[in-house]
Amino acid sequence: MDLALSDDQLALRDAVVDLLAKESPPERVRAAEPAGFDPALWALVSGMGLPSLAVAEGLGGGGGSLVDLAVVAEEFGRRVAAAPLIEAAAATDLLAQLGAGALLEPVLSGDLLATVALRPPVNGVARLVPAGAVADVVIALDGEELVASRSSVGPAAPLAVPANLASSPIADRRLDDGERTVLATGPAARAAHGRAVTVWQALTAAALTGVGAAALDMGVAYVKQRRAFGVLVGWFQAVQHRLADVTTDLDGARLLAYEAAWALDEGLGNAPALASMAFVFCAESAFHAARESLQFHGGYGYTLEYDIQLYFRRAKAWPLAYGDPRREYQRLAHLLFEHAEA
DSSP states (O other): OOOSOOHHHHHHHHHHHHHHHHHOOHHHHHHTTTTTOOHHHHHHHHHTTOTTTTSOGGGTSOOOOHHHHHHHHHHHHHTTOSSOHHHHHHHHHHHHHHTOHHHHHHHHHTSSOEEEOSSOOBTTEEEEETTTTTOSEEEEEETTEEEEEEOSOBTTBOOOOOOOTTOOOOEEEETTSSEEEEEEEHHHHHHHHHHHHHHHHHHHHHHHHHHHHHHHHHHHHHHTTOEETTEEGGGSHHHHHHHHHHHHHHHHHHHHHHHHHHHHHHTOTTHHHHHHHHHHHHHHHHHHHHHHHHHHTGGGGGSTTSTHHHHHHHHHHGGGGGOOHHHHHHHHHHHHHTTSOO
16 A cells, blocks of 8 residues: 555645645635635536546546546635635546446536435435535435435525535435435445445545644644744743644644545545545644644634634534534444354
8 A cells, every 4th residue: 555646636736735825715714604615616626527526437427536636625725715625526436436427417508506415315405415505406314215306406506504614515405305316225325325424424525634634734823923921832841842732633644534535546445444544633733733723812703704613613523514523433343243153
């Protein structure tokens, strides 16, 4: 396993960095709140084919890998970009895996934005779906059926977004509101949805490493400018130790996130466990980085004028889209030890 980025992946990263530096500066991120969706940015992201980057060329995708998508997701996290790349990529991968051509073609072309409900619907309603406020199509595991629900909602006709800490375009979606298509049933439905959740976790883990890295950079920059007791705050050993701890955490988190994406590309049996592991550890590491950086800013860190609060809120709330983190630790234990002898 060699997780060093290839020349093509470095070029991809540079292209995404250039795009987001121009199209997702902090002012644009703020302007997209509280809905958390920038239509102009999404049009560019979709036009570049980033959500379908890991879909085979024969199906109309980019012919890349999930590791390539992890590279992109990390930079989206670094810029807290207001475009639902990860949800769209997970849904596109699911449709490609199922060969759902009738939906896949308009999703690949960018005519439709698709997302995945991470949790089972209740009474026909998928609750707080990531990108549910702007997605044309919501894919959900409804009992024994994997269904795609297409309604009049979309990027040009969004739903109201409930107040949430990350300013994410989440929303409840009724599965009987519009055209309902059954994509798979039984074990095939469960397997396809499980893979989509695993892809979402792996890519979200990569995005969270970007969030944490940007928060760390902000903290380092601030303690190199702020003075206390006549010296720079960064000279205090207690501050240096905390920054070192954050750096170590993020190095491990990034490695784990990329390993999870690589395991999915390779079709390894432990890919779900690695994605779960990466998801919970990257979530902890990103929040640790954002919390420490915010504290180094002092009271300023809590004000809207400082960018660190954008990262602090997302580091806390992005992982909550999947539910209570404690349940994911229980699920991870089951994935790791389900075959162990009693």
